[in-house]
Amino acid sequence: MRTITFLQPRVLTFGNGCLPDAVTYLRETPHTRIHILGSPSLSQTIEVLSGQLAHAGCSVTAQLAARAEPTIRDFNLALETARNASPTCVLGIGGGSTLDLAKLVAAFVNSTQRVEESFGIGLLRERTCGLVCMPTTSGTGSEASPNAILLDEAAQLKKGVISPHLVPDATFIDPSLTESVPPEVTAATGLDALTHCIEAYTNRHAHPLVDVYALEGVRLAARFLVRAVQDGRDREAREGMARASLYGGLCLGPVNTAAVHALAYPLGGEFHLPHGLSNAVLLPAVFRFNAEAALERHAAVALALGAETGVDAMETAENGARALEDLARACGVEMDLEKHGLRRDAIPKMAEVALSVQRLLRNNPREVTLEAAQQIYAQCFGKS
Numbered sequence: 001m002r003t004i005t006f007l008q009p010r011v012l013t014f015g016n017g018c019l020p021d022a023v024t025y026l027r028e029t030p031h032t033r034i035h036i037l038g039s040p041s042l043s044q045t046i047e048v049l050s051g052q053l054a055h056a057g058c059s060v061t062a063q064l065a066a067r068a069e070p071t072i073r074d075f076n077l078a079l080e081t082a083r084n085a086s087p088t089c090v091l092g093i094g095g096g097s098t099l100d101l102a103k104l105v106a107a108f109v110n111s112t113q114r115v116e117e118s119f120g121i122g123l124l125r126e127r128t129c130g131l132v133c134m135p136t137t138s139g140t141g142s143e144a145s146p147n148a149i150l151l152d153e154a155a156q157l158k159k160g161v162i163s164p165h166l167v168p169d170a171t172f173i174d175p176s177l178t179e180s181v182p183p184e185v186t187a188a189t190g191l192d193a194l195t196h197c198i199e200a201y202t203n204r205h206a207h208p209l210v211d212v213y214a215l216e217g218v219r220l221a222a223r224f225l226v227r228a229v230q231d232g233r234d235r236e237a238r239e240g241m242a243r244a245s246l247y248g249g250l251c252l253g254p255v256n257t258a259a260v261h262a263l264a265y266p267l268g269g270e271f272h273l274p275h276g277l278s279n280a281v282l283l284p285a286v287f288r289f290n291a292e293a294a295l296e297r298h299a300a301v302a303l304a305l306g307a308e309t310g311v312d313a314m315e316t317a318e319n320g321a322r323a324l325e326d327l328a329r330a331c332g333v334e335m336d337l338e339k340h341g342l343r344r345d346a347i348p349k350m351a352e353v354a355l356s357v358q359r360l361l362r363n364n365p366r367e368v369t370l371e372a373a374q375q376i377y378a379q380c381f382g383k384s
Contacts, residue, residue: 004207007146007253009133011170014246016235019049022132022172026089027056031130035087035109036062037078037102039094042136045177046093061085065098069158069268069275071151075104075115082109089130092168095189096140096275099133100148103166106131115150115161121359124163133168136177138228138241139189139276141196141249143171147256149275157269157353167253175242176235183229187331188276190228190241194221194327195279196248199257202290202297203363210255217247218304222323226330258364260286262357263376266350273340280333281340284324285379291317293366337380347377 013021026034034053038046043064050060063081067074082090082105090109092102107127108115118124133143142148146166152159181189197217200210224240231237263286264278291298291314299313302320305327310316328335338344351373355361361368368376 002205002207004209004254006209006250007164007167008144008250009168009171012144012173013171014173014242016174016176016239018172018174019134020052022091022134022170023049023052023056025170025172026053026058026091026132029089029130031058031089033059033086033088034061034091035082035085035089036060036091036093037082037098037105038062038064038092039098039136040064042094049093061087065094065101068095069097069151069272070101071153072115073153075101075150079105079108087129089132091132091134093134093136095137096135096142097149099135099140099142100150102133103131103142103148103168104150104161107163107165118161118163119159121162124161124165127165131168132170132172134172134174134177135242135245137181137185137189138175138178138238138245139192141193141245141247141252143168143173144246144249145252147252151269155269156266157356158265160359173242173246175239178238178242179232179235181232183232183332186232186241187225187229187333188274188280190221190225190244190276191280191283191328191331191333192276193241193245193248194218194225195260195283196251196257197221197244198283198287198301199260199363200248200251200255201301202294202365203255203258204365205255205363206297207255210251213247213250215300215304217244217251218301220244220247222305222327225327229331256363257360259290259361259368262360262364262368263350263354263373265357266353267342269353270350271340271342277333277340280328281335281337281380282376283328284321285376287321287324288318289372289376290364290366291321335380336382337377338382342381344378344381347374350377
């Protein structure tokens, strides 16, 4: 068994109505200047939170994230605003992209390093500013991971910063904050969380300590995602998906993702498909491609999804691939890339770009060649 290291928030609070716990936490720290970076849809929540922090004796500034999936330029603008506030702690509240932005702002607000110098694994030098995260969607697991993603518009590719310095000091997960998330966003983010868990469990670097989180995350998403999409006020479903998202985030540090995410990067970078949607469309095809290289593990995922046991592991795995397609469609996801505005003649370039994401592809249980990447993309066209 290989050595593995978990990097997790020092404080992790989970439960409906736990936002006041974040105020209590900050009041008891030396942080006196709090800079809130939040999603635009949360202006009212941010106003209330700002008031509570001010009442607790903190100096508070706030800004709203520019867009759903931030670019390097968006980050630099957010960083400039934050530097003008000279915070001792950045508090991110919102979806995964907003949290990623907040994590990077906290890391660079007192740094002379450029973000372009930190893309990759372990290249971020330090973080001297405090960092607190509060997720309001159930998907990326950014609240518990050492990862942050930005879109490099010049390269038309999403790029990641992976560093222990990006793990928040404290995370407060209030599932009730996700109840107002629209069905399509609930579906996309939930399928992203499911993909994290599946890719962690079937990963070349899978580990028994991570397997526990990964398989339970799969079970939770299979049980609760459709319910959360159909009824956003279903509190049990929202709590279940918040747990699935957290478990996926805990998998990202020690194991990370693989081919689904690598192949999804061009879809988001050039065609601006939402990240969770890209993963959802690609996941069944990649699942089938990988099954023969890690058959027992793919069969175990199939059973966790609730698929029927086949006559052998391969048939069980195929049942799992069909279960993934059924789950996505039940969430209202269109599984044909052509219906999302892509053309088949884009496949060669997408495959070439995807193969540049070797930090993820090397985790995949089966080697993804240029030809294999093209075949996987092709399977995502013309599907009803």
